[in-house]
Amino acid sequence: TAVSDGTVTIPTDKLLTRITPQALNARLADDALTSQVETSINTYVINTGDRLILVDTGAGPLMGDAGGHLPENLRAAGIDPAQIDTVLLTHVHGDHSGGVQRDGKLAFPNATVRVDQRDVDLWLNPARKNEVEESQRHTFAESERSLRPVIDAGKLGTFRAPTQIMPGIEALPAPGHTPGSVIYKVSRGGETLLLWGDIIHVKAVQMPQPQVAIHFDVNQDGAVATREKTLKM
Template sequence: MFTRRDFLSAGLAAPLAYAAGSFVPAWAQNAPNLGTPTLPSPGFRRMKLGEIEVISLIDGIARRPLGEEFVKNAPLAEVKALLASQGLATDYIDIPFTPFLVVGGGRRVLMDTGLGEFGGPTTGKLLENLRAAGVQPADIDTVLITHFHGDHINGLRTRAGELVFPNAKVMVPAAEYNFWMDDAKMAAAPEGMKGAFNNVRRVFATMPASTLQRFEAGTELAPGIRSVAAYGHTPGHTLFEVKSAGQTFMFIGDLTNVPALFARNPDWAVTFDMDAEAARKVRREVFARIVSSNAMVGGFHFPFPAFGRMAAAGQGYAFQPMA
């Protein structure tokens, strides 16, 4: 069980700090002096996977300053040098938020939900892009959640508390639910994390039992969709492997944040990883598996359209976007 000392020694207070009076993590809002990220148009992209379709749906982009804290175990100068070598900005980081929709066999399965009504002006675009792709919120029959950080779950409810996807079963990792809904862990957490625990309760505490379903790692959640444990970023962080007609798509959630940094250097730890060493190990294991299987990959924080493949590159991996 996590104690207050465990939380503090892991450096969890700041990374998960929530903005005052809001359910959005402070890091998910733009820094005004850094300009405004440009949102893609259209904000969805379709890909065929065997006999089904996978659609990426951008919820938005947040721009945050790049400081010493972002990569916990590498010098800022080294981080900036790697970004510069790839033609990327070095004074800020753009973080996209991209849920994915799997359509096939009469099913519409949404993976993660974005920030909903709780983010800044360059976020909260999921429903707009879902409709642009020809799908209404009521058409979603299943929502799969990778983990309980606000940018993945806030889109489940409106500010008024109404369920955004009224006909959907919401399936969550049991290990994740058990951690965040544990009153003792919440009591032991530093003040900076109380908002994250409260936010989880806002979303899930009153969700009807007929809607909310907890699953164990390795479970098949829908035909052709299996959960894969990837604990470390959070205690129950889970990936989703989708298979159809011999082809594979892996939605990796927050296995890595900015791929230009944390795929290229899988041993680097982003500030949001709750257990950096576990996250490092599972990141290397999953990337090796993806490369060996030549699976298509989708990352929640990957550059839009967030589809691509991973290739070995030096001591790490390079994300190769698909056009």
């Protein structure tokens, strides 16, 4: 079940890379879009019957009124945040991990938060700030703010993809956007669902031209390679 945390409008002409302005405008026009594109901050709930799992947590307080609506939307869907027993993060960027806490208190008090170790090694280590563009360096402070209450509560669990998270859910490595970005492969009854975060930012552009990257990518070459691989899965 997809549950919204909000939406945010991004200036694609300033953020997307490896595409000419003319090609960008043409791709956007194909979907009746302008350069200002409203994008969704989505999360996903998996009910296995005996587990209630949340994939990503939205932005929490980090993006003002644009995000932070996950708790109320979960309740509207009949889900008490305290019922969530596992949170799986696709990566540590603020619009995916920011919702794990509010005012220093755990938003999902009964949940263990799982994330790839490689993202923790980067974003919780300010000494590595020079490894990312200056425009991305705010993520270090945001990650500390978001994850410190989880760490202090002893509720952060890390893994290294590829790995089986639990029966029916596998974490696949998807590096590039961040070093520890993952795709969660959910399998049941012969069917498979892939849940990802930021493999694609602007569908109208990056589906037909997966080589187009974005300034949010820590490693644009890696992000492009992951996107091309994912679209063939």
